[in-house]
Amino acid sequence: MxxxxxxxxRMIYDYHRGDRSGSEIVERDDGYFDVSGGPDTYFREYxxxxxxxxxxxxxxxxxxxxxxxxxxxxxxxxxxxxxxVLGIDVSPLALKVARQRGLRSTRELSITKxxxxxxxxGTILMMGxxxxxxxxxxxxxxxxxxxxxxxxxxxxVIAESVHVYRTxxxxxxxxxxxxxxxxxxxxxxxxxxxYQTYVTPWFDYLFVSPAELKDLLGGTDWHVERLVDSGGxxxxxxxxxx
Numbered sequence: 001m002x003x004x005x006x007x008x009x010r011m012i013y014d015y016h017r018g019d020r021s022g023s024e025i026v027e028r029d030d031g032y033f034d035v036s037g038g039p040d041t042y043f044r045e046y047x048x049x050x051x052x053x054x055x056x057x058x059x060x061x062x063x064x065x066x067x068x069x070x071x072x073x074x075x076x077x078x079x080x081x082x083x084x085v086l087g088i089d090v091s092p093l094a095l096k097v098a099r100q101r102g103l104r105s106t107r108e109l110s111i112t113k114x115x116x117x118x119x120x121x122g123t124i125l126m127m128g129x130x131x132x133x134x135x136x137x138x139x140x141x142x143x144x145x146x147x148x149x150x151x152x153x154x155x156x157v158i159a160e161s162v163h164v165y166r167t168x169x170x171x172x173x174x175x176x177x178x179x180x181x182x183x184x185x186x187x188x189x190x191x192x193x194x195y196q197t198y199v200t201p202w203f204d205y206l207f208v209s210p211a212e213l214k215d216l217l218g219g220t221d222w223h224v225e226r227l228v229d230s231g232g233x234x235x236x237x238x239x240x241x242x
Contacts, residue, residue, distance in 0.1 A: 001090050001108075007198035009093030012071050015039040016097045022195060029190040029202065030175055042071040042128075052230040053127065056158055057081075059226075059238045062122015065150070067111055068130040072098030078125075079104065086118065112139075114146060122152050126159035129234070132205035136188055137216055140206065144220040148241070157222065157239040162187075164207035166233040185212065213237055 001009075011024050024036045046054065057074075060083065066075045069087030071094060078085050079102070088109040089095050095106045107118075111133045124147055126133065134140035147157065164187035165176065176186035187207030193200045208216060214224050221242045228236040 001092060001200075003092075004198055005200050006091050006093050007193045007195040007200050008070075009091035009095075009097075010198050011039050011195045012042060012091070012097050013093040015043065016071065016100065025194040027192050027194060028175065030171075030178065032171055032175070042073055044073060046077045050230060050234075052228045052234070052236055053160075056127075056160075056228045056236040056238070059156060059158055060123045060125065061154070061156060062152060063120065064123045064125055065114070065118065065121040066125045066127075067114070068126065068128065068133055069098055069103065069106065070094050070128065072101050072103035072106075074125055074127050075103045076101060083123075086121075088114070111143060114143070114150060116149055118150055120152055121150055122155050124151065124155070124157045124159075126157065127236075129160050129162055129207070131159040131161040131213075131237070132207060134206050135204040136206060137185055140216055141220055144217070144222050148221060151241075153241065155241060156225070158236060159239065160234060160236045161213065162207045163209045163233045163235060165209055187212070210235065210237070 008024060011022055014022060023038045026034050026036060060078060064078055064083050064085045066085055066087040069075050069089050072087055075085040075087045085105060087098055087103050087106045090110050092108055095108055098106055134143060179186050179188055185206065189205050190202055191205055192202045210227055217223055222239050223242055224237050225240040226238045
């Protein structure tokens with residue numbers, strides 16, 4: 001990733017260095033804009049996590065691959081519990097912050113480059129709605145087959161997503177319809193992230209309902225073992241091998 005494209009990482013880096021004034025802006029390809037909840041989310045200590053996030057951590061086992069690790073929030077907590085954690089991200093600045101905060105093992109790596117050279121994992125972690133990094137139904141199924149090769153027989157994928165259709169916003173409903181008309185899943189959004197003068201390239205990010213998730217997993221040799229509900233649109237899926 002080029003320096004001027006690392007909008008997320010620059011926000012994380014500035015916050016880590018004491019500049020608490022900025023937030024990322026998410027731009028969707030239909031012109032819709034939204035401001036994120038702020039960078040403090042990525043730095044919260046375990047005691048301040050949402051209940052469903054804390055509950056999901058009880059299902060982590062073995063060596064952990066933290067995909068989209070950001071500032072290292074999840075990985076740092078799991079290190080304190082004795083897990084070996086490898087955090088990967090495409091943001092060089094976010095990884096720099098994660099290392100400065102104490103995450104011992106990191107690599108600048110896209111989810112599509114996860115392979116056997118990383119070793120075997122008992123848990124693949126995709127918190128912070130990072131199920132979205134699967135991007136599309138087709139890519140998700142391809143990646144899940146790759147994940148089989150880098151995980152133990154009893155491995156789990158612990159992934160957070162959003163029940164994207166739980167909204168009353170007509171702009172979102174209109175976007176879901178537009179996606180289906182062009183052959184995409186309703187929650188397959190195309191976005192880019194802005195922060196100050198930094199802007200990422202456009203990329204696909206996938207939100208799925210629990211029913212869509214179960215359908216997507218069909219034939220991949222993975223299944224939903226349980227869902228951890230948040231009481232709102234967010235949920236965490238604990239996915240295991242068949």
